Amino acid sequence: MRQFLSAVFLLVACALPALAQNSSIPPEEFNNTSRLSGDSINVCFDRTSLGLAFDQDVARAIGDALFLRVEAIEGFGGFPLNGDALLDEVTLAMTNTCDVFMGVSVSPNSPVSDAFAITRPYATFPFVLAVADPDWQRLGDIPKSRKLGTAMASMGEMNYITWAQQQPENERWVRLPYADFDLMTTRVLDGSIAGMILWQPALARILASRPDAKVLRVIDSAPVPSSETRVGALVSSRNSFLRAQIDEAIDAIVRDGTIAGLIEKHGYSGRAGE
Amino acid sequence: MKTLIKSLLMATAAFAVISAPALAQNTREYSPVTDEMLANPPAEDWLSFRGAYNNQGYSKLDLINKDTVDDLELAWAWPMAEAGIQETAPLIHDGILFLQTNNNIVEALDAKTGDRIWTYIHELPELPASWSYQLNQARRQKASIALYQDKVVLTTVDAKIVVLNALDGKVVWEKQVLDYNKGYSYTVGPIVVDNKIISAISGCSIAGTAGGCYILAHDFETGEELWRFNTINDPDNPEQQASWGEVPPENRWGGTPWTIGSYDPETRTTFWGIGMPGPYSELIRGSGDGSVLYTNSTIALDIDTGKLKWYYQHLPRDNWDLDSPFERILVDQEVDGEVKKMLVTVAGKNGIAFGLDRETGKYLWHKETVHQNVVTGIDPDGTVHINEDLVAKAVGEEHLVCASVSGGKLWQAGSYSPLTQAYYVPLTEACNTVAPTQTEFTAGNAVGAMKFGPRVLPEGVTEAGLVQAIAVTPTSGKTKWDYRSRPTPTSSVLATAGGLVFGGDAARDVKAWDQETGEVVWSQRLNAPIGGYPATYAVDGEQYLVVPTGYSNSASSISSAFPEIPLPTGSGNSIFVFKLPSK
Structure with a gap:
C-alpha cells in the first residue's frame, strides 16, 4: 500500500x-x-x-x-x-x-x-452565543439596547446578519465585528457588549487559556437559528x-x-x- | 523553499553590506538634497517619487522632444535584483540612479553607464515564513525610497524606516516604527520635509491592526517620532467619530494611505489620499449608512503638529473596495493676476477627477473619465452621492460595479504639465461583480467578507486602455484628448518640457504621446509590461529616459480583455535607459 x-x-x-x-x-x-x-x-x-x-x-x-x-x-x-x-x-x-x-x-x-x-x-462544530450575565438563558432575554459581538466574516456572523436584516430595526441587536476573539471576550466581561457569537472551538480555546473567562456561559441563540461549520x-x-x-x-x-x-x-x- | 530563499537572501545580504564600501571606492561628489531642491528640483535630477513635492510628475528637460524622440536609442539596461510585482520609482541625483525593488533591495547605479555602485539588501525577519501576507506585501513594494541631504530613506515591509548613506549604502540608523507582528507593513515610501520623515503605514485591514492606521512624522536625524495621525480615529473631530455609526475605534479597519503624499512648503501642509474602509461592506462592518471618515478622502495635515487642516471625502460610504488613495497633485494657475492654488487628483478607483482649493479643501469641480456607476452625482458644494442601489442589503446580494476593484484608476500615477495645463491619467475600463459573502478558508476564521467577480469590460466597450488628458482650470476639468487601446496602461506617466508624455502598457510598449494632441510619436516594445514610474534625467548635458518593466498585476487582472496580446512567462523586472545619440 x-x-x-x-x-x-x-x-x-x-x-x-x-x-x-x-x-x-x-x-x-x-x-x-x-x-x-x-x-x-x-x-x-x-x-x-x-x-x-x-x-x-x-x-x-x-x-x-x-x-x-x-x-x-x-x-x-x-x-x-x-x-x-x-x-x-x-x-x-x-x-x-x-x-x-x-x-x-x-x-x-x-x-x-x-x-x-x-x-x-x-468534524462539524457549532457557532455558539456566550454571555457572562447569569440571568440570560437565550438571546431573546438580552435587551435590544445591548450590543453583540460576532466573529468577523464567520458563518455565525453571516447567520446573524441574515436574521437581523429580516427584522424591524428596533427588533435587532446592534452587532460589532471582532477579528480578535480575546478582545471580544474582554468586552463581554467588561460589559461593553452583552454577548458574543463565535465558533465553539474558538470559545474552547479561550476557556482553556483565560481563567477570567470561566464565568462565560453558552446560551440558546434563539430567536436566531443555529449555525455550524464543517x-x-x-x-x-x-x-x-x-x-x-x-x-x-x-x-x-x-x-x-x-x-x-x-x-x-x-x-x-x-x-x-x- | 521560502526558507531556503530567505537563508540565501540573508547570506547575500551580509555579503552585500560588507562588500559595499569596496565597490563604492570612487571620487563621486554628492551634493546634499535640500528642501529647496525637492520643491524646485534641478532639471537634471529626479529627486522624488513624482519628481518634486508637488507630485506633478513633470520634468523641465526638453532635449528629448517631438522632433528628436524618434532618435532615442538604448543606453543601458539593468535587471532588478528581485522578482515580484513591479512598481518601482527610480530616483536620480548627481549622476546616481537609486533603484528600489521588492523585498526592500536598494541599488545605486551610475546613471550614465548603468554600472552598480552599491546594493543594500534589507534583512527581513525570519517570521515571515509563516506570515504569508507580509511575504505577499514584500513582493509588491512600491516607490519605497526618498532622497534627503546625503541619505536615502527607505521604508520596509517589516514596518521599519532605514536611513542609508547615499554614497555607499551603509545603514546610518533604522527604526522599528510599528509592530509587523500585528500586520503593519510599509508598501510606499516617505517624503522628507524640514527634517521630518513623513510616512504612511499599510496593513490596516489585518485583524491585529484594528483601530489604527497612521501617517507619521519622524525626526530625520534621530528617528524620534514627532507625531502620528490616525486616519480612522480622530478624537478631535466628533463628525469623524459619528461617521462610523456605533462602531468604536477598536472595531474599525482600513483607511490605508498607500500612495506617497505631496507637500506645499508655503503653507507647510502635506496632502495624502486615504484608502477604503474595512470590512468593505457596511453590512459586515456595522457602520450603517455612515460615511466612515476619513476613508476615501484627501486629508491636509500641518507638518509641524500633524493636526488636520481640512479633509474632503471623494467617496463616502464605500461598499465596493474602491479606494481613493492615489496621487494628489499640487497645481498653481494664475487667473486675472491671482494665483489659484489647487489640488488635482483622480483620487480613486472609480476614476473621477477632482479639483480642490488646497488652502481650504473646498470642492471646485469634478470630471468623470472611465465608466463608473457608484457615484450618481456631486452637488455644487462637493457633496458626493452614491448609488444606493449598489449597496448590498443581504449577504450574498451581488451587483455589477464599475469601475472594478483594480480600477478604473490604480497606483499608476498621472502627471501634470504646466506647458499645456493638462493632467494626463492612465486608466482602465473595467467592471466586476461584488457581493458581501462570508468566505471562511480555515474553519471559523476571518479571512474574507467580500466576493469579487473577474474584471470585465463595460458593456459596449472593446478597448480596456485609456490615457486621458484633462485640461485643468480653477473652475473645470475637461477632456483635452483620449487615447484608447486594447491593452491597458500598466505604468505611471511622465510629462516633460519636451512636449511629451511617456508611459506604457500591458503589450510591452513604451510610448510617447504629443501632449497637445495625444498622437503617439514614439513607441518601443520591451521585454515585459511597462511598469513603475518612468523618469528622466540628464548627465553631462545628455537627457536620459528610464523605463521600468516587469511583472504587472494590472496586466494580468484584465488580460482576458486583450487575448490577442500574450503576456510573457517570466517577470523580467528590469529598467531600460534610453538617450539620444551622442553628437
Whole structure:
C-alpha cells in the first residue's frame, strides 16, 4: 500500500498553475518540479487556525490510517479581513509544499479555486452565543439596547446578519465585528457588549487559556437559528487518488470513534463527520 | 523553499553590506538634497517619487522632444535584483540612479553607464515564513525610497524606516516604527520635509491592526517620532467619530494611505489620499449608512503638529473596495493676476477627477473619465452621492460595479504639465461583480467578507486602455484628448518640457504621446509590461529616459480583455535607459 501510494504521488503530485503573467503571482515563485513524497505526506496548517491542535491530531490519525508518515508544516497566516492575497498564498503553498491543507471550512462559499478540492468533512462544530450575565438563558432575554459581538466574516456572523436584516430595526441587536476573539471576550466581561457569537472551538480555546473567562456561559441563540461549520481538508484537484484515499481514511476514523475521541479530548462540542 | 530563499537572501545580504564600501571606492561628489531642491528640483535630477513635492510628475528637460524622440536609442539596461510585482520609482541625483525593488533591495547605479555602485539588501525577519501576507506585501513594494541631504530613506515591509548613506549604502540608523507582528507593513515610501520623515503605514485591514492606521512624522536625524495621525480615529473631530455609526475605534479597519503624499512648503501642509474602509461592506462592518471618515478622502495635515487642516471625502460610504488613495497633485494657475492654488487628483478607483482649493479643501469641480456607476452625482458644494442601489442589503446580494476593484484608476500615477495645463491619467475600463459573502478558508476564521467577480469590460466597450488628458482650470476639468487601446496602461506617466508624455502598457510598449494632441510619436516594445514610474534625467548635458518593466498585476487582472496580446512567462523586472545619440 505504502509503495503504491508513493508511486502515485510521484506521478500526480505536480499541480502547477499556468506559468504566464495571467495570475497575481509571479511565475518565479512556483516550484516547477514534482515533490518526491516517498512514504510521507506534507500536511499544512494555518498557524492562526482556531482548531489547530485538533486538526494536527486528525492529520496524524489520517496518516496512520493510510500508513503514511505525516510531515506537519506550519502554513501561513496574518491575512487581511478581506482575504486579499490569501488565495495567492494558498495556491503557492499547495503547489510548492503541501499535499494536504487541514482545517478548511467545507461550505458552499469556499473561496478556493477549482485547482483544489475539499475532502469530506471530518468534524462539524457549532457557532455558539456566550454571555457572562447569569440571568440570560437565550438571546431573546438580552435587551435590544445591548450590543453583540460576532466573529468577523464567520458563518455565525453571516447567520446573524441574515436574521437581523429580516427584522424591524428596533427588533435587532446592534452587532460589532471582532477579528480578535480575546478582545471580544474582554468586552463581554467588561460589559461593553452583552454577548458574543463565535465558533465553539474558538470559545474552547479561550476557556482553556483565560481563567477570567470561566464565568462565560453558552446560551440558546434563539430567536436566531443555529449555525455550524464543517471542517475538512484541501487537496489538489489533479490528485484524485489522494483525495479518494483521504476521504476513505476520514470515513474510517469517523466510524471507529477516533474523531469523537479527539473532539472530547479538546473540549469541543460538535460531532464527527457531517 | 521560502526558507531556503530567505537563508540565501540573508547570506547575500551580509555579503552585500560588507562588500559595499569596496565597490563604492570612487571620487563621486554628492551634493546634499535640500528642501529647496525637492520643491524646485534641478532639471537634471529626479529627486522624488513624482519628481518634486508637488507630485506633478513633470520634468523641465526638453532635449528629448517631438522632433528628436524618434532618435532615442538604448543606453543601458539593468535587471532588478528581485522578482515580484513591479512598481518601482527610480530616483536620480548627481549622476546616481537609486533603484528600489521588492523585498526592500536598494541599488545605486551610475546613471550614465548603468554600472552598480552599491546594493543594500534589507534583512527581513525570519517570521515571515509563516506570515504569508507580509511575504505577499514584500513582493509588491512600491516607490519605497526618498532622497534627503546625503541619505536615502527607505521604508520596509517589516514596518521599519532605514536611513542609508547615499554614497555607499551603509545603514546610518533604522527604526522599528510599528509592530509587523500585528500586520503593519510599509508598501510606499516617505517624503522628507524640514527634517521630518513623513510616512504612511499599510496593513490596516489585518485583524491585529484594528483601530489604527497612521501617517507619521519622524525626526530625520534621530528617528524620534514627532507625531502620528490616525486616519480612522480622530478624537478631535466628533463628525469623524459619528461617521462610523456605533462602531468604536477598536472595531474599525482600513483607511490605508498607500500612495506617497505631496507637500506645499508655503503653507507647510502635506496632502495624502486615504484608502477604503474595512470590512468593505457596511453590512459586515456595522457602520450603517455612515460615511466612515476619513476613508476615501484627501486629508491636509500641518507638518509641524500633524493636526488636520481640512479633509474632503471623494467617496463616502464605500461598499465596493474602491479606494481613493492615489496621487494628489499640487497645481498653481494664475487667473486675472491671482494665483489659484489647487489640488488635482483622480483620487480613486472609480476614476473621477477632482479639483480642490488646497488652502481650504473646498470642492471646485469634478470630471468623470472611465465608466463608473457608484457615484450618481456631486452637488455644487462637493457633496458626493452614491448609488444606493449598489449597496448590498443581504449577504450574498451581488451587483455589477464599475469601475472594478483594480480600477478604473490604480497606483499608476498621472502627471501634470504646466506647458499645456493638462493632467494626463492612465486608466482602465473595467467592471466586476461584488457581493458581501462570508468566505471562511480555515474553519471559523476571518479571512474574507467580500466576493469579487473577474474584471470585465463595460458593456459596449472593446478597448480596456485609456490615457486621458484633462485640461485643468480653477473652475473645470475637461477632456483635452483620449487615447484608447486594447491593452491597458500598466505604468505611471511622465510629462516633460519636451512636449511629451511617456508611459506604457500591458503589450510591452513604451510610448510617447504629443501632449497637445495625444498622437503617439514614439513607441518601443520591451521585454515585459511597462511598469513603475518612468523618469528622466540628464548627465553631462545628455537627457536620459528610464523605463521600468516587469511583472504587472494590472496586466494580468484584465488580460482576458486583450487575448490577442500574450503576456510573457517570466517577470523580467528590469529598467531600460534610453538617450539620444551622442553628437
